[in-house]
Amino acid sequence: MKLQETYDMVLRFAICQTEEQVSQIALKEASRFGVDYYFAGTIPPEDSTPTQQLEHVIGGSWPSGWGERYFKHNYLRTDPTIEHVRSNNSPLIWKNLEKSPRFRNVVMDEARDFGLNHGITIPQFSLDGVKIGISFAGQNMDIADPKLQTSLTVIGAYTVSSILRVLQRNYRSEIINLTEREREVLYWISEGKTSRDISAILSIAKPTVEKHFTTLQHKLCAQNRTHAVAEAMRRGLLR
Amino acid sequence: MITIVNSNNIHQFGPEMEQVYKLRNQVFVQEKGWANLARPDNREIDQFDNADAVHMLCLIDGNLVGYQRMLPTTKPYLLSSVYPQLCEDELPNDSTTWEWTRYAVLKEHRARGRILSPVANHLLSAIVEWGLQNNITSVVIEMQPLWLLRLVQLHFRVFPLGIAQVIDGEEVLAVQAFFDARTLSRLQEVRGNSVPSITQISSMVG
Missing domain, CATH: 3.30.450.80 (Transcription factor LuxR-like, autoinducer-binding domain)
Structure with a gap:
């Protein structure tokens, strides 16, 4: 060619x-x-x-x-x-x-x-x-x-x-599997809570919250918290 | 996110460049098994790591998570000196075209499910930002044809330079990919923000 x-x-x-x-x-x-x-x-x-x-x-x-x-x-x-x-x-x-x-x-x-x-x-x-x-x-x-x-x-x-x-079609990866904890962390992020808040709510250490978020970020291919929440909504992972 | 290291500032980035050679060894020698690149000191360095090379480092808190190297096509480069058989047309040789090589992302920062990861997006965005600032309009890539669609979807205008050939068990196609401001917008749209990807960590850089 x-x-x-x-x-x-x-x-x-x-x-x-x-x-x-x-x-x-x-x-x-x-x-x-x-x-x-x-x-x-x-x-x-x-x-x-x-x-x-x-x-x-x-x-x-x-x-x-x-x-x-x-x-x-x-x-x-x-x-x-x-x-x-x-x-x-x-x-x-x-x-x-x-x-x-x-x-x-x-x-x-x-x-x-x-x-x-x-x-x-x-x-x-x-x-x-x-x-x-x-x-x-x-x-x-x-x-x-x-x-x-x-x-x-x-x-x-x-x-x-x-x-x-x-x-104008996008093919998103079909299935993203989130663990129960990741779902909880994601939910509280979408409610505007900080890592410190979430660690208190879920009774887990703050670094653990952040670790869950890093995994979430990877799974959702998100740049930051706002993007992660937007991405999760788009994919119907958050209601 | 991305720091540009060239012959003007490389002396300021000793430790970072050590991380570069280590990451390259990990990805190309250990993971991909390109045994001919292996060196006893486990640093992957080749003849193209010279004064003309432009290194792009993706650093997070001083830790290297991604890397790529740009070589001018006006000097000997990988396609012209190592894989000339991949190019049937005339070899690109002009200041507006650079070769994109040694693209590597740390395992932990590769996205699952083969989506474009944030680090990959920043590395690609850095090429386009750097290109737009320096009158560079295209890159030469030796790539797996499998990823052509993705480049085209990112608004790179991709042209094959030859036909795909199997090298070390992997299909490789040489292409020239042109980009412009639309390419950058597209990359920013995909990652959900328009923050510049090149954030030089040293102010000394000219």
Whole structure:
């Protein structure tokens, strides 16, 4: 990918106002590698219902009929690309799955019948620390092109960030587990109490209160007390 | 939060720089296992720790919790002298482009769940603040492609310089990332305040 080419592409993504425009540019940019479809999303838990699975979609689409079939047969559980994004950080070229017999399965075989002969799935981390999978696929994809992997990673990153920008959506890390004590400390901070006050209320040493707060701060990725409380409210940890 | 150490003031930061070499040893030699950087005195120092290097130290109460080093691309730098194979285009070589290397955050200060931690945010903000003050508009990074989305979401305009290659078992991609005032606003928005990240601890610094 030449610098000038990328520069033009970045500009085209930057002026997008809708998800459709972003998808259109993504496919146009990726088409030079023979890509017909792209699909991006976060990874749903294994036991998700189809409705829950849809909430994890960020953008893109699959050939008509494939999505329906995928949900109907609950392919999420056996889809090797999903498993790959969960446990790996490097891109997966679908063809390489053929080498490992345990991944030879009905999902990838049937995908081929829908024109998804070749594909690549690329893991990325969002700003919120959520793992995102971006897949590009097509009937005649040139998977031997040495530039394919890097170029599609770059196109994928701009595609996802543009969609999140136009939708004003943020993917927060799903679950933050607070201990009972951390919850108590957080509650009293939100009530405007100082560390000294809290140590008296909870009958624990002041340094212990501060230790709990430091852990809280890390978990919430907060800069200070005000930020921690705001973050906790946003995530529904404080009522 | 961030103190900038260069050839003008490095003599004032003896103890802090010792912490730097120790942290770098801990992160790059011990954790990442880059054995070729190991030295008998357990201080990680290389040929680029020269008079041109700009060190950025994240200090909390005098303790080093994060670090990164900037190298001018007008002199030999990591990409040009150690990993030239990662660059297919012309090697960046101008005063507005510096290389970002040795990014390290103390284990206890890394965020859980791979969110951008406060220390990481301040280190990134420091690059942008420093860049805006010194007419520097981009950084060269040798990075894991996995983090591209994050940089783009932070309003860095990222351009690959070559194709990703596996080095020491890790995928590495050389990129040039341009930033401007929007990048700084975005970083400040993410951390929830607009306090400057560079807070020089010595007033002697020019």
